[in-house]
Amino acid sequence: MQVASKVILLTRDANGFGTAISDALQPKDSSLRRKEISFELSLERYGINDRKASGDAVHFIDNQGLYKMSILILQEYELPLVACAVHEILSSITGENSSxxxxxxxxxFVAANLKCDMANLTINGQRIILCGTQIGPATDFTEAVVARTSKPPSSLQIHNETLACVLQLVRILKLPTVLLIGSTSQRKSSLTTNEEIEVLYEMGEFLGNIANLNFVKDQIHWTPPQESAHVQEPWRALYG
Known part of the structure; x- marks a missing residue:
C-alpha cells in the first residue's frame, strides 16, 4: 500500500474520535489535494479466509503527485483477529515494494482507550494536556514532536486491543512511532461531553500543525456515544 513518509494511524473507535479527526484534517491550500480510498487486505496467510483487514485511507498529494501525508483509519477487531489485521496493514506499508x-x-484519548491519572501533569494551569512518547527508532521528527508534549504519567494503562497490537508491532517492525495521548488535567474517572470535544480540538490542532494541514472544526460531525453498562475486562495493560 502506498503511503506518505508520515502516517497518522487512527481507529474507527466506538467513541468516534478517529473518524472526527480524519474528517477535520484538510489541505491548507490548492497545492495539496485530498484523496480518500478504502482498502481490503487478505488474511489468508494467517489461515483466515472469511475476513479481511479493511479500513480507509486519506492521502494528501501535491501537484507533482507526491504523497505528503497519509491517514489510515483501521477497523477495530477482536482478538485474535486484531493481531493479524494490524500486522498485515503495517506490513503492507513497509513491504519490499516500499521505498x-x-x-x-x-x-x-484517555476518555476512549486509556486509563491514567493526569492531574499531576497540570502545566501553567493548562486544562487540556497532550502527552507524547517515542516507540521504535528515534528520528529528528519524532524527537521534535515529543519535545512539544508532556511526558506520560507512570500510571498510564492501555486497555485497547488494537492500540496494544499497534505498539507491539511497530517495535517488532522497527517503525519510528509517536504515541500521542490527549486528556484533561482534571482528576476524574470520565470526561464530560464538552471536555471530550475540547480534547478532540486540542489533538486535532496539534496534528494539523505537525502535519502542515488545517484542522477544520466545521468538518467534524461527532455525536458522543451512549455509555454502556457492560465493560469487558482488558486483555492486556501496557505501561508507559
Missing amino acids: IVPTIIVPF
Whole structure:
C-alpha cells in the first residue's frame, strides 16, 4: 500500500474520535489535494479466509503527485483477529515494494482507550494536556514532536486491543512511532461531553500543525456515544 513518509494511524473507535479527526484534517491550500480510498487486505496467510483487514485511507498529494501525508483509519477487531489485521496493514506499508520507512503517529484519548491519572501533569494551569512518547527508532521528527508534549504519567494503562497490537508491532517492525495521548488535567474517572470535544480540538490542532494541514472544526460531525453498562475486562495493560 502506498503511503506518505508520515502516517497518522487512527481507529474507527466506538467513541468516534478517529473518524472526527480524519474528517477535520484538510489541505491548507490548492497545492495539496485530498484523496480518500478504502482498502481490503487478505488474511489468508494467517489461515483466515472469511475476513479481511479493511479500513480507509486519506492521502494528501501535491501537484507533482507526491504523497505528503497519509491517514489510515483501521477497523477495530477482536482478538485474535486484531493481531493479524494490524500486522498485515503495517506490513503492507513497509513491504519490499516500499521505498520508505514511514513514521507512524498514533493519537489516542484517555476518555476512549486509556486509563491514567493526569492531574499531576497540570502545566501553567493548562486544562487540556497532550502527552507524547517515542516507540521504535528515534528520528529528528519524532524527537521534535515529543519535545512539544508532556511526558506520560507512570500510571498510564492501555486497555485497547488494537492500540496494544499497534505498539507491539511497530517495535517488532522497527517503525519510528509517536504515541500521542490527549486528556484533561482534571482528576476524574470520565470526561464530560464538552471536555471530550475540547480534547478532540486540542489533538486535532496539534496534528494539523505537525502535519502542515488545517484542522477544520466545521468538518467534524461527532455525536458522543451512549455509555454502556457492560465493560469487558482488558486483555492486556501496557505501561508507559
